[in-house]
Every structure is written in C-alpha cells, then in structure tokens.
Amino acid sequence: MIQPRRPLIELRQLRRYFGETRAVDDVSFEVHSGEVFGYIGPNGAGKTTSMRILATLDEPTSGDALVDGFSVVEDPDRVRTRLGFMPDYFGTYRNVNVRDYLDFFARSYGLHGRRRLRAIDYVMRFTLLDQLADKPIDGLSKGMKGRLCLGRTMIHDPAVMVLDEPAAGLDPRARIELREMIAQLAANGKAILISSHILTELAEICNKIAILEKGRLLTVGSIAEISAQAEIVCQVHLSLLTGTDRLQRWLENCDGVRDVSVVDTHFSLTHEGGPNEQALLLRQIVEAGFEVVEFSSKTKSLEDIFLHVTEGRVQ
Amino acid sequence: MSPTDPRTGTRDSVSQSYLTASLLALWLTWRKIERQLERIADRANPILVKETRQALKSRQFISTFLLILAACWIASLGGMAIIGPQIYYAAAGSEMLLAYYAILAFPLTIIVPYSAYRSLATEQEENTYELLSITALSPSQIVNGKLGSAMVQMLIYLSAVSPCIAFTLLLRGVEPLTVAVLLLHTVLGSMGLSMLAILAGAVSRVNYSQILVSVGLVLILTWTFGLAMASAATFVYEGYSTLRERSFWIANLAVLTFYFTTFALAYTAATARLSFASANRSTPLRWAMLIQQACFLGWMAALASAEGGASILATVFASGFILGIYWYLMGTLLTGEWPHLSQRVQRTLPQSTLGRMLFTWFNPGAGTGYLFSVANLTAVVAAGLIVLFSIKPSAAARWPVFNESAAYFLVIGWGYVVAFLGLGRLLINITRRFTYLPLAGCFLLHLVLLMMASGLPLAARLMVSRRQFSSTGSVLEITNPFLTLEPYTSSSAAPTNAPLTTIMVLTAALVVLLLNLRSVVRELQHHRIALPERVVEEEAALHPPQIPAPSNPWEHQ
Numbered sequence: 023m024i025q026p027r028r029p030l031i032e033l034r035q036l037r038r039y040f041g042e043t044r045a046v047d048d049v050s051f052e053v054h055s056g057e058v059f060g061y062i063g064p065n066g067a068g069k070t071t072s073m074r075i076l077a078t079l080d081e082p083t084s085g086d087a088l089v090d091g092f093s094v095v096e097d098p099d100r101v102r103t104r105l106g107f108m109p110d111y112f113g114t115y116r117n118v119n120v121r122d123y124l125d126f127f128a129r130s131y132g133l134h135g136r137r138r139l140r141a142i143d144y145v146m147r148f149t150l151l152d153q154l155a156d157k158p159i160d161g162l163s164k165g166m167k168g169r170l171c172l173g174r175t176m177i178h179d180p181a182v183m184v185l186d187e188p189a190a191g192l193d194p195r196a197r198i199e200l201r202e203m204i205a206q207l208a209a210n211g212k213a214i215l216i217s218s219h220i221l222t223e224l225a226e227i228c229n230k231i232a233i234l235e236k237g238r239l240l241t242v243g244s245i246a247e248i249s250a251q252a253e254i255v256c257q258v259h260l261s262l263l264t265g266t267d268r269l270q271r272w273l274e275n276c277d278g279v280r281d282v283s284v285v286d287t288h289f290s291l292t293h294e295g296g297p298n299e300q301a302l303l304l305r306q307i308v309e310a311g312f313e314v315v316e317f318s319s320k321t322k323s324l325e326d327i328f329l330h331v332t333e334g335r336v337q
Numbered sequence: 338m339s340p341t342d343p344r345t346g347t348r349d350s351v352s353q354s355y356l357t358a359s360l361l362a363l364w365l366t367w368r369k370i371e372r373q374l375e376r377i378a379d380r381a382n383p384i385l386v387k388e389t390r391q392a393l394k395s396r397q398f399i400s401t402f403l404l405i406l407a408a409c410w411i412a413s414l415g416g417m418a419i420i421g422p423q424i425y426y427a428a429a430g431s432e433m434l435l436a437y438y439a440i441l442a443f444p445l446t447i448i449v450p451y452s453a454y455r456s457l458a459t460e461q462e463e464n465t466y467e468l469l470s471i472t473a474l475s476p477s478q479i480v481n482g483k484l485g486s487a488m489v490q491m492l493i494y495l496s497a498v499s500p501c502i503a504f505t506l507l508l509r510g511v512e513p514l515t516v517a518v519l520l521l522h523t524v525l526g527s528m529g530l531s532m533l534a535i536l537a538g539a540v541s542r543v544n545y546s547q548i549l550v551s552v553g554l555v556l557i558l559t560w561t562f563g564l565a566m567a568s569a570a571t572f573v574y575e576g577y578s579t580l581r582e583r584s585f586w587i588a589n590l591a592v593l594t595f596y597f598t599t600f601a602l603a604y605t606a607a608t609a610r611l612s613f614a615s616a617n618r619s620t621p622l623r624w625a626m627l628i629q630q631a632c633f634l635g636w637m638a639a640l641a642s643a644e645g646g647a648s649i650l651a652t653v654f655a656s657g658f659i660l661g662i663y664w665y666l667m668g669t670l671l672t673g674e675w676p677h678l679s680q681r682v683q684r685t686l687p688q689s690t691l692g693r694m695l696f697t698w699f700n701p702g703a704g705t706g707y708l709f710s711v712a713n714l715t716a717v718v719a720a721g722l723i724v725l726f727s728i729k730p731s732a733a734a735r736w737p738v739f740n741e742s743a744a745y746f747l748v749i750g751w752g753y754v755v756a757f758l759g760l761g762r763l764l765i766n767i768t769r770r771f772t773y774l775p776l777a778g779c780f781l782l783h784l785v786l787l788m789m790a791s792g793l794p795l796a797a798r799l800m801v802s803r804r805q806f807s808s809t810g811s812v813l814e815i816t817n818p819f820l821t822l823e824p825y826t827s828s829s830a831a832p833t834n835a836p837l838t839t840i841m842v843l844t845a846a847l848v849v850l851l852l853n854l855r856s857v858v859r860e861l862q863h864h865r866i867a868l869p870e871r872v873v874e875e876e877a878a879l880h881p882p883q884i885p886a887p888s889n890p891w892e893h894q
C-alpha cells in the first residue's frame with residue numbers, strides 16, 4: 023500500500039468567530055514539505071487569526087488545524103516543537119543583544135551544548151546577522167529586526183514555518199533578501215505559510231496561493247491556475263481615423279466590453295476574454311467598416327487579478 | 338627565563354618540572370570545574386539565564402544594588418558616630434541590627450516581589466510572552482525561571498547586607514540564633530511574596546485588571562514591609578526569651594506548614610494559568626487544596642489532642658468555620674471551570690472502576706468542582722459532628738448546650754455553602770448559554786449572589802419596620818447566612834428556632850444539590866478515549882518497545 027504523503031500543514035474547516043465577527047469562516051487547505059504557500063487577503067481578512075490558531079496561540083471555534091498530523095488544539099506541545107511562528111510584531115527584550123536573544127530562544131526550545139551553539143551560528147550566518155552579534159536589539163533597524171525575528175523563528179529548525187506579513191515595511195533590498203531566504207528554506211524541505219496583503223510581493227516565490235476575504239477562502243491554487251480561473255480581463259487601446267461617435271455607439275452594444283472612454287480618436291476599454299476573443303473583436307470592428315490605426319491590449323497584472331477575484335464579494 | 342646555572346641546572350629543572358606538573362594538575366582541575374559549571378549553565382533554566390544576564394546590564398538593578406551598599410555604609414558610620422566608642426560594650430547591637438534589617442527588608446519584601454510581577458507583566462505588554470509560550474518551555478519552567486530570577490536577586494541583596502549583619506554579631510545584645518531565624522523568615526517571606534506576585538502577573542492579562550492588580554500588590558507589599566519591620570523589632574528585643582519557648586517553635590512549624598501548602602497552591606495556580614486551554618489545569622490544583630486541607634486538619638487535631646478538654650470543642654468549631662469559608666471560596670473558582678472536557682484531558686481519565694470511583698471528582702469541570710468542594714466540606718462536617726458527639730459532656734456544665742449549638746453551626750453552615758455554591762453554579766450555567774463568562778466573572782457572580790441574598794432582606798426589614806423583626810436570626814432572614822449563623826457562635830444555648838432553620842436550610846441545600854445533579858452526573862460519565870493515531874505513532878518512534886532480556890532463570894520457559 024502506498025502511504026499518501028502527510029501534509030505538514032492542514033486546515034480542516036477552520037472557523038474562528040469573535041462574537042458576531044466571523045474572522046475565519048470554513049477555511050481548509052494543505053501545505054506540503056518544500057512548498058511556499060502564499061496566504062493573501064486584504065486587511066481584516068482573517069490571515070493573522072488563522073495563523074495564530076496554527077501557532078497554538080488561539081483556539082478555533084470549530085474545525086481543527088494539524089501540523090505534521092498533530093492537532094493544534096489537543097497536542098499543542100507536539101506542534102510547538104515543529105513549528106516556527108513569526109508574528110507581525112517583533113517582541114524584543116530590553117538589555118539583550120542579538121546573540122543572547124537567539125541563545126535564549128534556542129535554550130527555550132530545548133537545544134543544549136554544541137547543538138545550541140551550532141544552531142545560533144547557523145542562524146546568524148543565514149540571516150546575515152553575524153556582524154551584529156553583540157549589538158543590543160533595541161538599536162536594530164527594522165530590516166535587521168525582521169531578520170532577527172526570522173532567525174528566532176527558525177532557531178529550532180522547525181519543519182513548518184508560519185510567517186505573518188514578513189515583508190511589511192521592508193525596503194526593496196531587504197525584501198529581495200527575505201525572498202531569497204524563504205526560497206532557501208523551502209529548498210531545505212520546510213513547509214512555509216506566508217501571508218501578505220500584496221499579491222505581487224509573493225508571486226515569485228509561492229508555489230501556491232490562497233486568497234482570503236472576510237474570513238472565507240475565495241480560491242486556492244498555483245498562480246497560473248488562479249489566473250486561468252479568473253476570466254482574463256484586458257485593457258484595450260484603439261485608435262481610429264474617423265467615425266469616433268459611431269464606434270462608441272457600436273461598442274456600447276458589444277458583449278464583453280466595459281468602461282469605454284474616448285479622448286480625441288483614442289479609445290480605451292476593458293475587454294473580458296482571452297487573445298482569441300480579442301482577435302474576434304478586432305475582426306468585427308474592421309468588418310463593421312471602421313478604419314483602425316492602432317489596436318493594443320495588455321493583460322492585467324497579478325494585482326489586477328487579485329482585485330478581480332476579491333471584488334464584488336463583499337457581503 | 339633566567340640563564341641556567343650549570344651547577345644547579347638539574348635541581349632547577351626538577352623543581353621546574355614539578356612546578357609545571359602541579360600547575361598542570363591545577364589547570365586540569367580548574368578545567369574540570371569549569372566544564373561542570375558550563376554543563377550546569379547549559380542546562381539551567383533559560384529564563385533564569387536570560388534574566389540574570391539582563392539584570393547585570395540593567396541600570397535599575399545596578400543602581401538599587403549600589404544604593405543598598407551606600408545605605409549600609411551610612412548606617413554603619415552613622416551608628417558608630419551616635420553610639421560612640423562604647424559600641425562594643427553597650428547593648429547597641431539590636432538597634433544596629435534593626436537598621437541593617439530595614440535596609441535588607443525593603444528590597445526583599447518590596448523590590449524583589451514587585452520586579453517578579455513586573456517581569457511577567459512586561460512579557461505580556463511587549464508581546465514576548467506569546468513568543469515564549471509557543472516554545473518548548475513548560476508553564477512550570479516559566480514559573481520556575483521567574484521564581485529563580487527573584488531568588489538570585491534576593492541572594493545578591495542578601496550578600497550585600499550580610500557583612501553588616503555579621504558585624505552586629507560582634508556587638509552585645511545580638512544572638513546568632515535570633516539573626517538566623519530572622520533572616521530565614523525574611524527569605525521565605527520574600528519567596529512567598531514573589532510567588533504571589535508571579536501568580537498576580539499570570540492572572541492579570543488585560544490592561545485594566547493589570548492596573549488594579551499592580552496597585553493592590555504594591556499596597557500588600559508595603560504593608561508586609563511594615564509588618565516585617567514591626568515583628569522584627571519585637572523579635573529582636575524579645576528574641577532571647579521567645580526562642581526558648583517550645584510553643585514558639587511549634588507555632589513556627591504550623592506557620593511553615595501553612596506557608597508551604599499555600600505556596601504550592603499558588604504555584605499550581607500560576608502554572609495552570611499559563612497552561613494551554615486543552616491541558617488539564619484543574620486536577621493538580623485540587624490535589625493542592627486537598628493536601629492543604631489535610632495539613633490544616635492534622636494541625637488542628639494535634640492541637641485538640643494536646644490541649645484536650647474545652648479546647649477540643651473550640652478546635653472543631655474553628656476548623657468547621659475556616660474550612661467552610663475555604664471551600665466556599667475555592668468552590669466559587671472551581672464552579673467557574675468549563676464543563677467541556679478537552680480530548681486531551683479525556684485521554685488521561687482514570688480507567689479502572691476503582692480509579693473512576695476514587696478520582697473522578699478530580700476531573701476538570703464545573704460540576705465535578707462543585708462536587709469536590711461539597712464532598713470535602715461534607716467529610717469535614719461529618720468528622721466534626723462525630724467528634725462533637727463523642728466527647729463527654731462532663732467537664733463543664735454549659736458544655737452540652739455549646740456542643741449543640743456548635744453542631745447546629747456546622748450543619749447549617751454546610752447547608753449554606755452547598756446551597757450558595759450550587760445556586761451560583763446554576764446561574765453561571767445559564768449565563769454561559771448567552772455570553773462568555775471568564776473565571777473572574779464567575780467569582781463575581783457568586784459574590785453578588787451572596788451579597789444580594791444577605792443584603793436584600795436586611796434592606797427590606799429596615800424599610801418595613803424596625804421593631805417587628807428586631808431579633809437577629811429570624812426565619813424571615815434565612816437567606817442571610819451571616820445573621821442566621823451569628824447566634825450559634827456564642828457559647829449560650831442554641832436559638833429556639835434552630836431546628837426550623839436547620840430544616841429550611843438543609844432542604845434548600847438538598848434541592849439545589851439535586852438541581853445540580855443532572856449536569857454533575859453528565860460530567861462524571863466521561864470515559865477515557867484512545868490516543869490519536871499520530872501520537873501513538875510518534876511515541877512508538879521516540880520510545881521503541883524494548884524486548885525485555887530474561888534476567889533470571891525463572892523467566893525462561
């Protein structure tokens with residue numbers, strides 16, 4: 023019998039209500055070893071709430087979350103040893119330097135002797151903090167603190183890492199560094215759940231993304247799958263020699279065309295459909311006798327897809 | 338290296354190699370000790386290590402330490418200047434000792450416990466508590482770490498002042514035993530206060546309660562400091578005679594028993610508070626309560642048998658009174674537990690019939706909590722009644738009467754505790770159907786119930802008429818336990834309406850008990866459930882089953 027691979031993270035119909043607010047409402051997905059899973063949604067979508075449940079800091083109203091097969095509700099102690107959680111705040115101590123900070127968490131995760139020293143050294147090198155070992159953590163910049171928190175999260179070499187908006191507030195360079203680190207961690211076989219309210223931030227490193235809004239999962243899949251699911255919407259630009267008014271009337275009766283705007287002889291409009299539909303549109307326009315000088319179209323960016331997926335679902 | 342003298346070269350080289358060898362041996366020993374120390378530091382509680390490092394870098398700690406040193410200096414110089422050259426023969430030691438004691442007691446009773454509280458509160462304010470709580474540290478490790486840091490601080494302060502205190506031993510009027518007892522009490526007191534402070538820090542999670550708790554704590558600590566100073570003064574001046582009394586040591590032992598059992602209760606409560614929700618947070622607490630009760634009863638029994646005669650009655654009465662209040666208070670908290678039993682707890686429930694019979698009332702839950710308080714108080718009252726009816730009413734003429742009212746007191750008191758706890762629990766049940774009610778809310782609900790029951794009839798009486806029901810203990814005010822029980826506490830005969838009161842209170846108690854019974858029974862019906870497959874799998878991987886090797890010929894088949 024072939025044993026199906028056990029997902030490292032599994033959410034099962036997870037729900038968390040705060041009174042009337044349904045912060046997380048029936049969310050299920052799986053993340054496997056080596057995957058980077060992007061968890062995307064606008065502010066207040068319920069990302070932090072579900073991640074806190076996964077990190078055993080909160081309890082679900084119903085449903086369950088499993089880490090490496092262990093329930094976060096019933097076996098939080100077993101979950102904690104294999105999960106690293108990086109919250110959206112720093113959590114620093116006064117009068118502690120970088121090395122002592124990492125040392126403290128290494129000890130707290132039960133690392134002793136050489137193993138602890140090696141773990142600290144490895145983490146400091148990995149997060150490029152080795153030059154700052156003796157610096158008090160109060161004096162670190164935001165980027166450095168972010169790296170330190172990532173270091174703390176990985177100090178016990180957890181199989182699962184849950185990162186809540188790690189890129190928020192970082193400068194572009196720090197963002198690139200972070201992306202490289204995360205890719206490296208995934209290559210080492212960890213399952214990584216990473217949240218953001220900006221899709222493009224994650225697009226390059228995520229194998230899969232889930233889009234969340236108002237506590238509900240709108241869609242789960244790879245970026246290609248999601249782009250295919252969302253009907254493609256293009257921005258089309260058109261220029262004519264003459265007959266502007268007539269084309270405007272013609273376009274308004276045309277299926278799949280929205281938001282027509284005209285400046286002189288230049289049209290810009292939103293068209294739903296893929297390349298085939300656009301070719302058809304152009305042919306129809308030409309066959310209707312308009313003298314087209316220019317026709318260009320641009321597929322919308324990931325950000326637009328995100329907006330497209332989430333728009334209009336507001337209850 | 339000095340140039341070698343050809344004549345003494347050999348001797349030199351011998352002594353040199355001897356020196357080298359002994360240095361090497363010394364160095365090796367040192368390395369060994371160092372490695373041992375390293376091993377200890379490596380395995381030491383992480384919080385203790387971190388906080389010690391932090392304290393050494395913290396300006397607040399260092400300045401307090403320097404301040405204490407300076408205070409010691411000033412006290413020494415000032416003392417010597419005032420007392421003058423006759424310091425060695427005048428009996429001025431007591432004054433000097435008290436001055437130093439004040440310098441020591443201030444940090445030990447105020448600063449150390451308050452920093453223990455702050456250190457836990459700061460963790461929650463700065464969000465580090467959450468980071469800490471998801472590490473592999475257990476709640477008891479967290480509490481131990483905080484307690485340990487408090488003790489390290491205490492030791493440092495102690496070492497700063499102890500040379501001065503040792504100096505007073507050279508003066509007249511100070512006995513080493515007095516100093517030892519004084520210091521021991523102070524150190525234990527400081528530890529106990531730190532434990533309470535940590536409990537307070539663990540309990541107050543939200544902002545407004547934190548303010549309340551920290552103000553209350555400061556008040557208690559300052560008050561304790563005053564108390565410590567006052568009792569130290571009495572003790573230092575009269576220590577010589579007190580220390581020779583047997584009753585002093587016995588009382589000390591009793592106080593120590595109370596101290597350690599309360600310490601254990603606070604420790605268990607703090608760890609329970611820091612444990613995750615599905616953990617069994619109640620059973621250890623219940624054991625701590627049971628043990629405390631047993632110790633208390635043991636002392637009371639010892640007291641009664643040692644004194645004999647009339648004091649037996651007094652001890653029975655006092656035990657019933659104190660334990661009645663004790664179980665009421667504990668009951669208000671125990672009935673606030675969640676009736677829902679997590680799967681994790683259900684994995685460890687007693688399994689055998691005997692185990693279920695003996696230990697089910699230790700299971701977490703509001704119903705079993707009610708049962709636990711009621712059962713304990715019932716046992717205490719039953720034992721008290723047996724003692725009351727078995728002692729011979731011969732020693733004094735008014736005894737039988739007093740026996741009677743003490744018995745009434747125990748039974749009626751029992752009825753009140755059972756009824757009020759049960760009613761409160763029913764109210765909690767109803768409230769929880771509509772809204773979230775935390776433990777503190779349950780406690781308040783019980784309190785409000787008691788206040789209303791005792792306050793409303795009183796108010797009504799005052800409004801209707803002053804004369805008609807002027808006698809206390811009237812049946813119309815039966816919902817007021819204080820007024821009803823008051824007449825039974827004096828040594829005069831029991832009130833004439835005692836049987837009626839007893840019947841009414843007991844009926845109410847039994848009705849409430851019956852009303853609670855359904856949900857209590859439901860809680861008692863939980864059975865142990867199997868471990869999840871994944872847990873079994875991991876346990877098997879972590880502890881592979883060992884095939885036992887035959888250790889003696891009889892095991893061969």
Ligand SMILES: Nc1ncnc2c1ncn2[C@@H]1O[C@H](COP(=O)(O)OP(=O)(O)O)[C@@H](O)[C@H]1O
Pocket residue numbers: 040043044045063064065066067068069070071072
């Ligand atoms: N402790 C809480 N009490 C009440 N409501 C909360 C609490 N935590 C989060 N919420 C609510 O839950 C929703 C989801 O919040 P959150 O998970 O923080 O969103 P995100 O991280 O996606 O921005 C929000 O509407 C928020 O107001």
Ligand SMILES: [Mg+2]
Pocket residue numbers: 066069070071110
């Ligand atoms: Mg968030």
